[in-house]
Amino acid sequence: MQTVLVTGAAGGIGGRLRRLLKGIYPTIRWSDIKTPPDLAADETFVQADLANMGEVEKIVRGVEGIVHLGGFSVEGPWQTILNANIIGCYNLFEAARRAKVERIVFASSNHAVGFYPRQRKIGTDEPVRPDSRYGVSKAFGEAVGAMYAYKYGLKVTSIRIGNVDDVPVDKRRLSIWIRPDDLVQLIRIGLEHPDIRCEIFFGASDCARAWWDNNDAFRFGYRPKGMAENHVEQALAVDAKNPLDPVAEWYQGGTYCSDEFDGGVERSPT
Numbered sequence: 608m609q610t611v612l613v614t615g616a617a618g619g620i621g622g623r624l625r626r627l628l629k630g631i632y633p634t635i636r637w638s639d640i641k642t643p644p645d646l647a648a649d650e651t652f653v654q655a656d657l658a659n660m661g662e663v664e665k666i667v668r669g670v671e672g673i674v675h676l677g678g679f680s681v682e683g684p685w686q687t688i689l690n691a692n693i694i695g696c697y698n699l700f701e702a703a704r705r706a707k708v709e710r711i712v713f714a715s716s717n718h719a720v721g722f723y724p725r726q727r728k729i730g731t732d733e734p735v736r737p738d739s740r741y742g743v744s745k746a747f748g749e750a751v752g753a754m755y756a757y758k759y760g761l762k763v764t765s766i767r768i769g770n771v772d773d774v775p776v777d778k779r780r781l782s783i784w785i786r787p788d789d790l791v792q793l794i795r796i797g798l799e800h801p802d803i804r805c806e807i808f809f810g811a812s813d814c815a816r817a818w819w820d821n822n823d824a825f826r827f828g829y830r831p832k833g834m835a836e837n838h839v840e841q842a843l844a845v846d847a848k849n850p851l852d853p854v855a856e857w858y859q860g861g862t863y864c865s866d867e868f869d870g871g872v873e874r875s876p877t
């Protein structure tokens with residue numbers, strides 16, 4: 608893997624990856640709709656709006672692998688999600704196919720399955736249960752990825768990212784936290800492992816309270832180093848000060864589930 612494009616360079620995860628991927632691949636092209644304010648002189652950045660196919664075609668040209676973080680990274684109005692995450696994601700995969708890109712790592716999200724209750728442990732073979740328009744767009748991205756993998760032979764890895772941070776910041780994050788270097792490990796598996804075809808991994812570190820069975824990632828050699836339980840006291844102290852509502856407490860997606868919620872938690876399937 609010589610030349611890699613990373614979209615979403617100006618976002619929170621993009622900013623961390625700009626430090627952590629340095630030196631791993633000989634050429635990295637960074638892209639975003641806006642220029643990162645702290646761009647270094649030795650970083651190659653190309654501005655692009657993912658909703659504009661012509662601009663997407665320019666950024667994918669000549670790369671072997673793509674890490675697709677770009678798009679809107681939280682819940683938002685439908686028009687925003689539609690442009691950035693639905694049209695943008697389709698454009699990225701389609702432009703990559705035309706340019707004969709070999710691999711794509713897609714930043715999916717835990718919110719593609721946020722409406723599973725916390726009392727249930729899920730694997731990647733369960734149907735999606737998006738908890739938001741944002742979650743729907745991530746499920747869409749996984750589906751687009753599967754189509755391009757099985758129809759056109761792109762090697763696609765979707766990582767259902769939990770919460771990327773140096774430490775888990777509250778009780779929910781004790782179950783879904785991923786340390787940035789562990790995310791890099793998963794991204795590198797997607798970009799480099801010879802057996803990748805169409806994979807879904809959960810983007811979590813070693814979380815003793817995990818709601819996810821991440822055996823698919825472990826089979827590919829993923830060995831997370833971050834241990835959530837090392838931070839348990841600080842994380843639980845945050846919830847003690849700011850208790851969540853019962854819907855957010857019940858479901859894996861937390862407040863993404865309780866926002867706009869009108870479903871009746873007691874009737875929900877487990």
Ligand code: 15L
Pocket residue numbers: 680681716717718768769770
């Ligand atoms: C996500 O997918 C978001 O991008 C991030 O901002 C957090 O909200 C995270 O999920 C989470 O669930 O904590």
